[in-house]
Amino acid sequence: MLLSGFGEEGQRKLLKSKVLIAGCGALGTVVANTLARAGVGHLVIVDRDYIEITNLQRQILFDESDVENAIPKAVAAKEKIGSINSQIKVTAVVDDLNHTNIESMIEGCDVIVDGVDNFETRFLVNDVAVKHGVPYIYAGAVGVVGMCYTILPHLASPSVTSNGDPGPGDKRPAGGPCLRCIFEHAPPPGMNPTCDTVGVLGPVVSVIANYEAVEALKVITENWNAINRMMLHVDLWQNTMRQFAVTKAYEIGDCRCCKHRVFEYLDGKLGSSATTLCGRNAVQLTRNSADGHKLDFKDLASRLRSHCHIQVNKFMLRAAIIDGGHPYELTLFTDGRAIVKGTKQPEIAKSIYSKYVGG
Amino acid sequence: MSSAVTVLIPTALRPQVEGKESINLHGSSVKQIFASLTGEYPELGKRLFKSDSELNRFINVYLNDEDIRFLDNLDTAVSSGDELSIVPAIAGG
Structure with missing residues (x-):
């Protein structure tokens, strides 16, 4: 509040603001922690995953009890933030960010910050950011390196000029390139390092995530001239x-x-329902169900109990499965989404799902 | 004229260049530098290039701080002391 360019007005803007934290792993926990302490009024934290012991080296909002109790990341983050700053609102969403739900999640958001672990979701976030003119802070970290870039989308609304820049009444600066302008294609599997192949250094995550956080603070407080228009690489x-x-x-x-305004990821034309997860020998399967049918864990648990060891709570069911002599861990969420650990092959994951869950 | 240029290799591609962090090469254009580089390390070439004349689109190359796509691409001239950074998209987080 004492900082120049911030002041009481800046603090008030923070309190009124709403931020989407897309993914709450390494980057997401650090950003959520910083923004909560800064006084951002409403954080929407979306994450599809649960916490593992190996996450604790860098995912600063979690602890060993969260691992033991199999608490989803978004829920654990909300609980921790509640004890850090009880004055702000946190919405925890335990779900996969995908083309069917992302537009509803960005409603009223001033900025989107990047906490995801794959490029497919980043391009989806980029699509929605450009379509709705919401600033998006891209960040990535792996090994000992990280990158951060603030995307101020070219706008497409009646108040903008013919080249997509803000009109005279809008204080926002001219838009810049989006993520797909810079990286036209997502890196194919196996061509890029993942947290799985090279690990990730905790301090790299903190450094990059705090760059994200400061860029988000500049956007919220409308300190447009302070925004970094270059891409940072550390x-x-x-x-x-x-x-x-x-x-x-x-x-x-x-x-x-952003030039042709064709949103291939948001339209569901690009992107798949099976995603190999960064840093894990695991595949996530998403079930797009129009009826929103929730799984009944009771029935499933009683069926699976005769086959394997299971753990169940109101968020998830986890089964340790031996299939074809190979161990897999299947974690199932109530919306039918699953994470199959023990393979990087979507086909094998789908097979395990079909065999033990059905559908 | 041939100039000495430093090519900075990202962590992801170091296994293809015997673990080197950077490599000094001589040439007058980005194309010449990359021809020497991939001649010596063909496995690196397979990862960098989509075809003989086109880089993969998830890897950017910057001459000092400028993207070569917005200079003269592979025909961009280089000078002594220049740095060529190979920058792949980072997906982790």
């Missing part, structure tokens, strides 16, 4: 911080998303 092992110029990516490029 390597904490080689002790380098580089900034890359990216603005021409919009001007010269021919982006399908």
